[in-house]
Amino acid sequence: MNSLPSTMRASVLLGPKSLAVEERALPALDDDQVLVEVTAVGVCGSDVHFWHDGRLGDWIVDEPLVLGHESGGRIVAVGRAVDPERVGERVSIEPQRPTPTSRETLTGRYNLDPDMRFYATPGVDGAFAQYVAIQSHFAWAVPNTVSDDAAALLEPLSVAIATAQKGGMTIGSRVLITGAGPIGIITAQVARAYGASEIIISDVSPARRAQALAFGATRAIDPQVEEISMLGLEVDVFVDASGVASAVQSGLRAVRAGGVVVLVGMGAGEIALPISVIQNRELIVTGIFRYANTWPTAIELVSRGLVDLDSLVTGHFDLDQVDAALRSTTQPGVLKSIVTPNTSAQ
Incomplete structure (x- = not known):
């Protein structure tokens, strides 16, 4: 590390809507970790919640925090325990550190480890910084066919892959997605890659409905004009990527008997559900909390051209513009804003 600087710049959340760029020491490495020079970081809705409200659900920001968890870069x-040949590798970061011996980790569902240390959650700094540390097995090497932006966006793609796996999407599946934000549109792409015959997406925004069709949806619905539950859709899989109670309630009623409901969007902590519909149709209702074992699939989907992440990017910002990057997510037409910590804004 002699050729590396001793300090780095990081964008730090000090309180609601209060950011400052600070000079910090480079992260110290554990024996099994690598140091990554960050090339791209996607702005996620959770970053926006922490910035806007100082909290997300039960997580409360009570000390300075570096946001950003969708990231990639170069080792x-x-x-000491990592092969030095890895220096120079381009990588995508799986931004979590589970407890190796927890029940959840040992059964392969390490995302559910109650003691998980996850980037950009209170107590764990994220990637709006020039350098980050991560365990070597969660720094996934990417081929040159995967851009820096796409390497960062393998993280939200992993959410979509976990969703598709939970929903049992396969060849011929009929899929309904409510919410045409980044996760909804990426999930539509994954559904297409998995062979879904119909991909119906619902959103109140005409611009986002148009974007969904451009990214592989076969039909776009305006829920303010058409009541989803009355359209006779009878889909195999319903994915809510909106977090809106009315969308969840309508979508549930559009699922065939024996179908699957996957709740991804973050909204109210509690909503009323049509229990008789769930019971009488024997629906499987489940949630998504991050991901586990998804990065190899994500890399393959992007490197083979089955999922397009680069076209989701609608703007680049540097570390001095993180505030603008967070604010940009509410603008019409914006899908993914990218922070580039080691370059000036593009």
Whole structure:
């Protein structure tokens, strides 16, 4: 690490809507970690919640926090237990550190580890910084066919892959997605890659409905004009990527008997559900909390051209513009804003 600087710049959340760029020491490496020079970080809705409200659900920001968890970059140093040949690799970061011996980790569902340390959640700094540390097995090497932006966006793609797996999407599946934000549109792309015959997406925004059709949806619905539950859709899989109670309630009624409902969007902590519909149709209702074991699939989908992440990017910002990057997410037409910590804004 002699050729590396001793300090780095990081965008730090000090309180609701209060950010400052600070000079900090480079992260110290554990034996099994690598140091990554960050090239791109996607702005996620959770970052916006923390910035806007100082909290997200039960997580409360009570000390300075570096946001950003959708990230990639280049390995510039390694811990003592890591092969030094990895220096120079371009990587996508799986931004979590589970407890190796927890029940959840040992059964392969490490995303559910109650003691998980996850980037950009209170107590764990994220990637709006020039350098980050991550365990070497969660720094996934990417081929040159995967851009820096796409390497960062393998993280939300992993959410969509986990959703497709939970929903049992396969060849011929009929899929309904409510919410045409980034996760909804990426999930539509994954559904197409998995062979879904129909991909119906609903959103109140005409611009987002148009974007959904451009990214592989076969039909776009305006829920303010058409009541989803009355359209006789009878889909195999319903994915809510909106977090809106009315969307969940209508979507549930559009699922065939024996179908699957996957709740991804973050909204109210509690909503009323049509229990008789769930019971009488024997629907499987489940949720998504991050992901586990998804990065190899994500890399393949992008490198083979089955999912397009680069076209989702609608703007680049540097570390001094993180505030603008967070604010940009509410603008019409914006899908993914990218922070580039080691360059000036593009």
